Amino acid sequence: MNPQPTRAFPADFVWGAATAAYQIEGAAFEDGRGESVWDRFAATPGKVRSGDTGAVACDFYHRYAEDVGLMRELGLDAFRFSISWPRIFPTGAGPANQAGLDFYDRLVDELLAHDVQPFATLFHWDTPQALEDAGGWTVRATAERFVEYAAAVSARLGDRVGHWITHNEPEVVASLGYGSGIHAPGRTSEADTIAASHHLLLSHGWAVAVLRANAPAAQVGITLNLSQIDAASESPADQTAARDLDGRNNRWYLDPIFRGEYPEDVVASYGADSVPVLDGDLQTIAAPIDFLGVNNYFRHVVRASANGGGPRIVRNPDAEVTDMRWEIYPQGLYEVLLRVERDYAPVSVYITENGAAFGDVRIHDGSVHDPERQDFLRTHLDAVGRAIADGVPVNGYFVWSFLDNFEWAEGYSKRFGIVYVDYPTLERIPKDSFYWYRDFIATHRAVVAGAS
Ligand code: FCB
Numbered sequence: 001m002n003p004q005p006t007r008a009f010p011a012d013f014v015w016g017a018a019t020a021a022y023q024i025e026g027a028a029f030e031d032g033r034g035e036s037v038w039d040r041f042a043a044t045p046g047k048v049r050s051g052d053t054g055a056v057a058c059d060f061y062h063r064y065a066e067d068v069g070l071m072r073e074l075g076l077d078a079f080r081f082s083i084s085w086p087r088i089f090p091t092g093a094g095p096a097n098q099a100g101l102d103f104y105d106r107l108v109d110e111l112l113a114h115d116v117q118p119f120a121t122l123f124h125w126d127t128p129q130a131l132e133d134a135g136g137w138t139v140r141a142t143a144e145r146f147v148e149y150a151a152a153v154s155a156r157l158g159d160r161v162g163h164w165i166t167h168n169e170p171e172v173v174a175s176l177g178y179g180s181g182i183h184a185p186g187r188t189s190e191a192d193t194i195a196a197s198h199h200l201l202l203s204h205g206w207a208v209a210v211l212r213a214n215a216p217a218a219q220v221g222i223t224l225n226l227s228q229i230d231a232a233s234e235s236p237a238d239q240t241a242a243r244d245l246d247g248r249n250n251r252w253y254l255d256p257i258f259r260g261e262y263p264e265d266v267v268a269s270y271g272a273d274s275v276p277v278l279d280g281d282l283q284t285i286a287a288p289i290d291f292l293g294v295n296n297y298f299r300h301v302v303r304a305s306a307n308g309g310g311p312r313i314v315r316n317p318d319a320e321v322t323d324m325r326w327e328i329y330p331q332g333l334y335e336v337l338l339r340v341e342r343d344y345a346p347v348s349v350y351i352t353e354n355g356a357a358f359g360d361v362r363i364h365d366g367s368v369h370d371p372e373r374q375d376f377l378r379t380h381l382d383a384v385g386r387a388i389a390d391g392v393p394v395n396g397y398f399v400w401s402f403l404d405n406f407e408w409a410e411g412y413s414k415r416f417g418i419v420y421v422d423y424p425t426l427e428r429i430p431k432d433s434f435y436w437y438r439d440f441i442a443t444h445r446a447v448v449a450g451a452s
Contacts, residue, residue: 008385011448014117014396015441017071017418018080018353020124020168022054023405025084027061031099034090036126037136037177038408041184052411058403059426061103066428067403068110070419074434075441078117080352080398081107082124082168085149092131092145096152104153108160119352119398120157121165121223122150122207125173125184125408132185137173137196140276143203150207151214158215165293165352166207169225170200171249182409194274198281201256205284223293223352224253226340228332229300232314237304241311244269245302258344260286291395292340293352296380297324299332322376323357323414330379337387337394348395354380355400357407357414360431368420368431377433381440399437403428 022038042053060067071079086092087100104120111118123146131142154164167173176183179193204222211220227249231242247266255263260282262275302311319327333354340346356376362368377399388394404417412423418434421427 008382008388009444010388010395011451012395013444014077014350015075015437015444016078016080016119016350016396016398017074017076017402018119018398018400019060019402019405020082020121021084021087022057022124022126023401023407024058024060024081024403026055026057026059028053028055030061031087031103032090032097033084033100034086034092035129036084036086037129037132037184038126040129040132041186044186047184047186048409049411049413052406052413054406056426057406058421060403063426063428064107065110067419068107068114068116070428070430071111071116071402072114073430074418074438075445076116078119078163078396078398079111079402080119080121080165082121082126083153084126085123085146086126086128088152089128089145089149090130092128092134092142093148101152101156104157108157112160117163118157118161119163119165119350120153120161121168122146122153123166124168125177127185136185136187137178137199138192139195140199140202143199143206146203147206147210150210154211154214158211158218161215162218163291164211164215164218164220166204166211166220166222167200168223168293168352169295170197170204170222171225171253173200175249190270191274194270195276197252198275198277201253201285202281204257205281205287208287208289219290219348221289221291221293221348221350222257223295224250224257225295225297226250226254226336227296227299228329228335228339229302232301232303235304238302241302241304245300245311245313249300254340254344256282256285257289257292258286258346289346291348291350292344292346293350294336294340295353295400296333296336296351297354297356297400298326299329299335301327322372323359324410326356328356328376328379330376330383333380334383334387337384337392338390341387341392346393348393350396350398351384351394352398353400354397355416355418357416360404360415360420362420362422362429366429368429370431370433373418373431373433374436377437377440 174197181188231238407414
């Protein structure tokens with residue numbers, strides 16, 4: 001498949017790929033790293049498919065230099081990674097673990113030496129287990145510990161990391177970690193979900209101030225998982241169901257960050273007393289940010305439950321889906337971007353994750369053909385280009401993921417990478433989509449150079 005013309009993207013558009021610490025690093029107990037909620041959860045029988053854990057993962061902790069070499073070959077402008085909180089604060093408090101900071105120091109230097117900009121996420125779900133034992137995100141103290149962590153990391157790396165993301169997808173942490181229990185720490189309580197969401201947001205606001213102090217020249221933002229939510233029919237009940245789910249998943253996070261308020265309809269449905277907000281919290285959460293990170297994978301189609309319960313997500317049997325059974329719907333990304341621009345007008349947007357899992361195999365000649373992923377990337381990049389043409393200030397795009405990795409509750413069964421990882425040997429094999437993305441980026445650069 002030929003790369004598409006890429007005039008739709010601005011000259012300085014940032015081409016990236018994304019990962020997260022627990023999903024790739026391995027070295028789970030090396031150099032003083034403490035236990036995280038994901039270590040504990042994965043070690044609990046029945047929680048993660050096939051009993052997989054992140055103990056070894058892609059062994060990025062030891063192989064990062066080889067991987068940065070591949071990034072260079074790909075022509076990436078930027079690499080999004082996350083920092084493992086329990087590497088820095090093994091028990092959540094006390095002195096910072098220098099050996100943990102040293103690792104990210106080396107990684108950042110390696111990236112910069114290869115002209116790849118580091119985009120660092122502070123929290124991609126690996127809370128120190130000791131903090132979870134003391135209440136986790138349901139208590140305010142965890143937000144306070146998070147700010148100490150943000151301070152220690154930015155004091156060390158703030159001179160070199162130009163883009164900081166406080167949190168990755170707080171909605172998923174709150175809903176799947178504390179509501180459905182599908183993710184660590186595996187709690188199942190609506191009260192905990194609401195409290196966790198508030199403390200995650202509060203800690204974001206506090207961390208923004210700390211990052212500004214320690215890295216005055218850096219750009220600071222947060223990444224939200226935003227999905228288009230369509231009603232299954234025109235019926236008022238289904239329309240209300242769609243609005244309700246949009247409220248819980250999208251507006252609950254966007255409104256406080258951009259407007260300093262929680263959406264009234266959602267507060268009413270939770271019960272006014274259920275959100276543990278103290279004076280000043282909403283002002284803190286609404287601290288101006290330099291960019292919004294958008295993660296997008298699918299859209300939801302919802303119906304009202306017959307019994308008057310909450311919105312019910314329905315599947316269209318004709319829809320094309322990925323290996324996660326997520327609907328492939330690039331128009332949803334366009335709609336999300338237009339909506340964010342219309343309702344919240346962020347200064348700048350980065351697509352911090354977009355990609356797809358397919359059942360990739362390495363064939364006899366050693367290659368990995370993944371035409372579905374190339375198609376997925378091409379059609380979603382087309383959607384991003386159209387959103388830019390229609391006025392959304394999108395400044396970069398990060399494929400999820402650079403490497404196949406530990407896909408949370410699905411373990412290693414779902415491959416999202418543009419680089420295949422042979423887990424028994426840890427060998428890296430660039431998939432066809434890697435070469436497609438490389439050519440796409442190169443074509444964009446050639447178009448820009450030709451136009452100037
Ligand atoms: C997102 C997560 C990321 C990855 C993708 C598939 O929700 O941020 O870590 O698991 O989904």
